[in-house]
Amino acid sequence: MTAGAAPGKQPPESRPPIRVALPYHLRNLAHIEGDVLLDVATPATIRAVLDALEARYPMLRGTIRDYETGQRRAFLRFFACAEDISLASPDAALPQAVTSGEEPLLIIGAIAGG
Amino acid sequence: MSSVRVLVGTHKGAFVLSADGKRKDWKVEGPFFAGWEIYHLKGSPADPNRLYASQTSGWFGQVMQRSDDGGKTWHQPGVPAGQAPAPGPPTALPNKFKYDVSPETGKPLTTHQWYDGTQHPWEFKRVWHLEPSLTDPDTVYAGVEDAALFRSTDGGENWNELSGLRGHGTGPRWQPGAGGLGLHTIILDPTNPKRIYIAISAAGAFRTDDGGATWKPINKGLRSPYIPDPNAEVGHCVHHVAMHPARPDVLFMQKHWDVMRSDDAGDNWHEVSGNLPTDFGFAIDVHAHEPETLYVVPIKSDSEHFPLDGKLRVYRSRKGGNEWEPLSNGLPEKDCYVNVLRDAMAVDKLDDCGVYFGTTGGQVYASSDSGDSWAPIARDLPAVLSVEVQTLQ
Numbered sequence: 111m112t113a114g115a116a117p118g119k120q121p122p123e124s125r126p127p128i129r130v131a132l133p134y135h136l137r138n139l140a141h142i143e144g145d146v147l148l149d150v151a152t153p154a155t156i157r158a159v160l161d162a163l164e165a166r167y168p169m170l171r172g173t174i175r176d177y178e179t180g181q182r183r184a185f186l187r188f189f190a191c192a193e194d195i196s197l198a199s200p201d202a203a204l205p206q207a208v209t210s211g212e213e214p215l216l217i218i219g220a221i222a223g224g
Numbered sequence: 225m226s227s228v229r230v231l232v233g234t235h236k237g238a239f240v241l242s243a244d245g246k247r248k249d250w251k252v253e254g255p256f257f258a259g260w261e262i263y264h265l266k267g268s269p270a271d272p273n274r275l276y277a278s279q280t281s282g283w284f285g286q287v288m289q290r291s292d293d294g295g296k297t298w299h300q301p302g303v304p305a306g307q308a309p310a311p312g313p314p315t316a317l318p319n320k321f322k323y324d325v326s327p328e329t330g331k332p333l334t335t336h337q338w339y340d341g342t343q344h345p346w347e348f349k350r351v352w353h354l355e356p357s358l359t360d361p362d363t364v365y366a367g368v369e370d371a372a373l374f375r376s377t378d379g380g381e382n383w384n385e386l387s388g389l390r391g392h393g394t395g396p397r398w399q400p401g402a403g404g405l406g407l408h409t410i411i412l413d414p415t416n417p418k419r420i421y422i423a424i425s426a427a428g429a430f431r432t433d434d435g436g437a438t439w440k441p442i443n444k445g446l447r448s449p450y451i452p453d454p455n456a457e458v459g460h461c462v463h464h465v466a467m468h469p470a471r472p473d474v475l476f477m478q479k480h481w482d483v484m485r486s487d488d489a490g491d492n493w494h495e496v497s498g499n500l501p502t503d504f505g506f507a508i509d510v511h512a513h514e515p516e517t518l519y520v521v522p523i524k525s526d527s528e529h530f531p532l533d534g535k536l537r538v539y540r541s542r543k544g545g546n547e548w549e550p551l552s553n554g555l556p557e558k559d560c561y562v563n564v565l566r567d568a569m570a571v572d573k574l575d576d577c578g579v580y581f582g583t584t585g586g587q588v589y590a591s592s593d594s595g596d597s598w599a600p601i602a603r604d605l606p607a608v609l610s611v612e613v614q615t616l617q
Contacts, residue, residue, distance in 0.1 A: 135259055135284060169303045172319040173284040185283040219283045 125152070126211035128159055128204070133186075133219045136174070140167040145214055154209045156188060157200040174217060189216040228572050229294065229614040230580055231275065232588055233262035236606035238277055240295045243601075247578055247592040250601040256298060257289065264353050264567055264610040267294075271361035272614050276380055278351035278366070286350050288318040290380050301380035316381035321348045321366070321374055324387035333387055334395035336370065336405060343396060346370045353567060353610075355410035359417075367407030371398060371424040373436065386436035389422065394441055394458045398427035401461050401480075408566055409465045413472040421475065421490060426451075426461035429477065431490050442490030446479060463506045464566040468515035476518055476545070478508040478566070483520055485545050496545025501532055507569035511594060512577040516544040519571075519579055519595060521564040530561035538581070540595050554598035555589065562587070567610040574615060582608025 127147035137143065148162045157180070164171045175182050180200065182188070187196040190208045207213040230241040237255030256262075257279045265277035277289040277298065289298045302316020303309075323346050326333050338344035349369040357363035362379040372390050374383040398405060409423035420436060423429045428443040446460045453459070461480035468474065477484040477493065481504050484493045497503035502522045511517035518541045524532050531537060536555045539548040562585035572578035579591045586605040591598045 133283070135281065138258075139284075139287065165309065168309045168314055168316075169287075169300045171314070171317065173287065177317070177320045178322065183283065183285060 125150075125154070125209060128154060128162075128208060129211055129214040130159060130163060131214045131216045133217060135219075136170060136217070139173065140169055142167070147211075150209075154204050155201050156195070156198070156204065156215075159204070159215055160200075185220040187218050187220070189218060190214075226574055227616045228574070228578060229267070229272075229616060230570075230588065230590075230601070231265045231267065231295070231610075231612040231614065232582055232602070232605065232608055233264050233277070233567075233610035234582075234586070234606040234608050235261055238262040238265055239602065239605060241588065241601055245574055247572075247574075247590060252602055253295070255606075256295070260287070261350075262609065263350060264612075265289075266354050266356060266612045267614045268356040268361040268364070269358050270356070272616055274356070274361040274379075276354045276356060276364050278354055280350040286319050286321065286348070288351070288380050290318075301376075301378075302382075316378075318380050318382070321351070321368055321372075321383055322385070323348065323372060323390070324385045326391075333391045336395055337397060337399040339400065346372070346390070349404065352406040352408045353410055355412060358412055358414055365410050365412075365420075367410050367422060369404045369406040370400070371405045371407040371427060373407055373410070373420075373422055375436070386432075388432070388437050389430060389439045392439045394427070397456075397458050398424065399459065401425035409462070411465060411467050411475075413467075414469045415472050419472070419489070421465060421467070423462040423465045423477075425463065426459060426480075428458045428460040429462050429465060429475075429490055442486075443493070444491065445486075445493030446477075446484065447482070447495075448480065450480075464508050466508045466510050466518070468510040471515045474515065474544075476508055476510060478505050478520055480504065480526060483508065483518075483545060496541070498541070498546035498548055500539055500548050501550075505564075506566040507564050507581060509569045509571055509579070511579075512571045512573045513575075514542070514577075514594075517542050517594070518545060519569065520548075521569070521581060523563060529563040534559045534561060536560040536562065536583075538579070538595055538598075551591075551595045551598070553596060554591075560585075565609055567612075568608050570611050570613040572613045572615045578613065580611050580613055582611045584608065 130146045226245040232239040237258040239254035243250045260279045263278045268274040273294045275291040279287040290301045291298045301318040335343040351366045353367040355365040366374040373386045411421040413419035418435045430439045431442045432439045463478045465477045473489045475486045483497045485496045486493045505523045538551040541548045562583035569581040582588045584607040588602040589598045590601045
């Protein structure tokens, strides 16, 4: 099951919603199943995706990036199209495959355990 | 008929254990917030259905949770699940704990001492302890790591620091214990709403008499031979402090080593370890109806965090300290190497006072006869971080 885009909103520039895959615990915290589909302002960047995610699911504020600095939490990484984009600028444009909805933006927690 | 609700925070979630006044048959509900560390959860004395919980994770940080129905359902304060957020800037930021800065310079109020002796900036990590107001369900205090005291007056939706504590001048001499620089004890004086006691590892105990605006260290009489100045004003590793509400000027402390007592609101302390087999430990509490009856769980040492000789024993003093008796009926008599953490002991208020404690082995033990006999009411939980009890009418 997939959480749908916000009702009544049209994706900016008719772009399809961006698909975000969250770690298990954040899906639980936000009471969602599956990937999240988000209408994201242009230009579609990590910052814009997180802004849209937190606006839709305010219970996630502070869990992915610091409230004040916006810095990514240390044990989380961002992946797109099989590439680690964690260290890219939060204002860098996301790959076209992500902005087209073809590929998800993955938010992944560090592996726990041995 | 009265009943009892035991709120258990564990390394991997929260559990609610409930029983009627006989305290024989226990119902276990949970895990709530499965997979997250629940350092502490506690109910409001003013409204027993109002509970607050601290949910933390090394991955995702601090999350605050609230229940308005006695723990059946939970939500982040001001952020109810299943409802679309109101347009505009959020009015509730329940997970945000922002340290105050100097009003004069706009810079951080102070630094603290790092393990290597250098000065280190304050960095928020988690909420260790929640203390709801005695009179207002929407007011709750939070003791956090790095050590500071925060307060919410809107049911946990927003938090503000009581920065007179960090800013009173001794901050640069505070240093983290092995578990972090945590503010773990908050005691509200039931007879004086302006008076609050707090304790920090490893800084010591502090008191305000003006509702949190100004603070002073209250560590005179503490002696810690393992720090550079054994009689220092601050720097002591206080593990926990307890008070009986009928005698708010009498405090009992489990320090790193030493069980201590103050009869003047913390201005002076003296040791009451007496005949304890070891006076290292974490938990300490006071009987609900006998202000001179104390409970501690002696732990072998600061490097061996388990009971002496593999025998789990609570020690009770009925004389306000110094003279202690072991309580072992129903507790493991051999091969027991668990720990009992600082916030993992509590008492109920029934006529036959109930005493409860949880272990790092996941057991919660209860006594319904002031400690004379014990039985496990949960055996196989994750490591227990905190135990609180609500006595319900």
